[in-house]
Amino acid sequence: MILSEEQLQGLLDKSLAELPDGTEWSVVLEGSIAEGFGNPSSDIDFLLIGRDEHDLPTMPSLLFVDGRRVEIRTRSVRQIAEQFGVLDAGAKRPGRLSEDLLNRCQRLLHSHPLRGHALIETVKGMLPVERFRTIAADWWAHHARHSLRHAMALLCLGEGDEAADWARAGLVQAVKSWAAGRGETYLEPKWLSLQLDRADRPEIRDRYWELEAGAPVAGDAEAARAYLSACLAFAADLGITGVPWRPERLTVERAARVTTWQTGPQVHVVRGMREVFALGDRAGTVWRSLVLGRPLPQVLAAAEDTGVAEPGPLLAAFLRYGLIRLAWKGGGTITPSLPLAAPPGPLTPPPTTARPVLSLRGAAVSGPDAIDLVPLPAERFAAAGMAVVWSNVVAENALEDLRGALQRGQWKVAELAARRAVHAALRGLFSAHGINPLPADSDLVRRMGLLPEDARPLRARAEQLLRRTIDSPRTGDAVRTELHAVVDLVRQSAGADAFPSSFDSADTWRATLELGYDWLRIGAYLDAQLPIEEARDLLASSGTQPHPAV
Known part of the structure; x- marks a missing residue:
């Protein structure tokens, strides 16, 4: 660690002096410094563990001690037991595990004890580290699988640049899954380089960095395809299953609570019974060509048969806005997400500024490719x-x-x-x-x-x-x-x-x-x-x- 035991105990004493008296705490250092990473700008993260049964606050207190930023978090033994229980019970469905829950459990399991060692050992024993490694590896593998499948779909739809970005995301997730299985379970990707160095597999590390640096130049569709193929191959070598180049396994499905309504020739799509999207002529034609439940290549071919040139980006926009969903045959709905980023979900564009808002024919649209959000509930x-x-x-x-x-x-x-x-x-x-x-x-x-x-x-x-x-x-x-x-x-x-x-x-x-x-x-x-x-x-x-x- 970048700080000695003596320095940590001194910082802890000064931090506890700023807290109310009367509670006896067991204390661990968690976070990047406890993991052996960190630098002079890193926070000092203390977790205080109490024996009482109360719900202690999740929000940290932020202190400034000896020129360093110190975060104080608290948890009761009961709260920790509940966290570990929820994590273990939900491990069979990694896509539903909360990132925050996984992060909290990981930080505690890999923490450095400072006070109350016996209680800390008991608490950590509630979830064996080996079990957590499996859970974390499966969680990252799930996200890698979905990111790479999503990238495959985007490439089919002619969105090569976005496909390359999601391939790159899947690449990070795949190597994080591999590293987690070898004990490098810290979630934050910013320390990945140090994690790969410690994993002591230079061939894996070098191949990852080669791919990470080789993302294609924007606008080069063939390079995007080659890049995705390389990422899929590397992910498979790392043990990520379910990511062969098989676009025919991608199917276009109905999104929940999305309905279509026409007023004359004008197509409206209502999302969640709350939002209305008005489609321009070309967008409406592509929308009406959809036969849900079919493989993506067939859906794309049917859209092309309508006479609309390059309908792929319109289908991709329908997907982004949650008007349709993609599934992998035998693997459920594809739900790509980026850890430590904005939560996944349908994109909502700003409301259209077209005026008047509507006419007898339906909502106003800004152009033939428009998928405009009507500025009314x-x-x-x-x-x-x-x-x-x-x-x-x-x-x-x-x-x-x-x-x-x-x-x-x-x-x-x-x-x-x-x-x-x-x-x-x-x-x-x-x-x-x-x-x-x-x-x-x-x-x-x-x-x-x-x-x-x-x-x-x-x-x-x-x-x-x-x-x-x-x-x-x-x-x-x-x-x-x-x-x-x-x-x-x-x-x-x-x-x-x-x-x-x-x-x-x-x-x-x-x-x-x-x-x-x-x-x-x-x-x-x-x-x-x-x-x-x-x-x-x-x-x-x-x-x-x-x-x-x-």
Whole structure:
């Protein structure tokens, strides 16, 4: 060790002097210095072991003693026994073992006793070191296997640079597994060079460093393939099983709680019933080509048959976002992860800035390859989409009422119909920008500051229409002309310019029902509030009118 026994005892005395009196501790030095690594910048890590049954805090106390940083951690004998028990019981499923649990157990087992040697010996005897070596080696082997399989999949998908990075990660994990089986169980990879030196197998050490230094240059697909092949071969030589070059054993599977919904041609993918991804044209085409449960090479070939050039990166993005998952035939889901790094899990991109957020056709997308995260929770997205459709139905109905009232000279009826049409159009505009729940109709104009700058000029025209009176055919025609102009502008701004004239004919009403049904299906799935109670009947009738004979 880089510190003598006398120096360690002196640091311990000064550290304990800063802690409350009254507890008799057994003490070990753990961490890199206890392992025989370390340098002048390394922490002094003391673990204090108490005989009581209380839960002692996990968080360390940080002290500064004689110019060195000292971490004080505490554990009761009961807590240590529980840690070892959980580790031993979970060893058959290494992928589920907590990295922190493994690290805590390793540091104690390889610690240097300073005080209370008898208790420390008893505590360490709860889990034999040889048993821990096997557990640690299996844990690293599990991660190596998954990293290398993931690298294989990425290479098939044309993501050579990322594949090389994961191959490099698998390389580290494979050699750490090999070293752990020989007693070098310290988890932190930064001391790997010293661990390999102590393992006294120069041929293994040299081959590892040769591969570690030989990672390919970015953009060289052939070099990435050669590099992965070399890493797979070395991992197999180190005893890592289940990593042959067999892409056909990779299968594309359904991810839990991921569903697909379309509104017209627009594809939406809902993740976990909370997040909505909107797919661009090319991304949607590749998504619709998926036949889950098939080997990855077949899935890739089917995507290529759609006419989309180089669909691999899109499939890789679906995988990154957790919209699909990969499995190894006979080996379960592939879950790559990097120890001592961010926990594994689906990537969540920043929400799209496309505006308006949605239209009749679905969520806005930024381009043909887009896999855009909609900046609304899934339930609000569905509610806003249904509101866009229904507000336009109401606007159409109000315009029809206005026409009929003007024909009969019913001026007050016409005024109310015009105001209703303005409010309905504005509700559609607000909904298209993701505002849900909506302001009250009487407050819509005043809240137009919530909308983007380019939508705000409509405020003056809407305010003027809401104040207009109708007392003659001349004023009625003027209001009707201005109202149609404002409704058209709102629909253009909200992406509803193609809305059918719902009440003109049976065909336009059927087109309206089809639009509404697409959104109602999503809303019902997400348990969003339906715009009107009658919408439940539209759902029950699968998007058709409930009464006519089929």
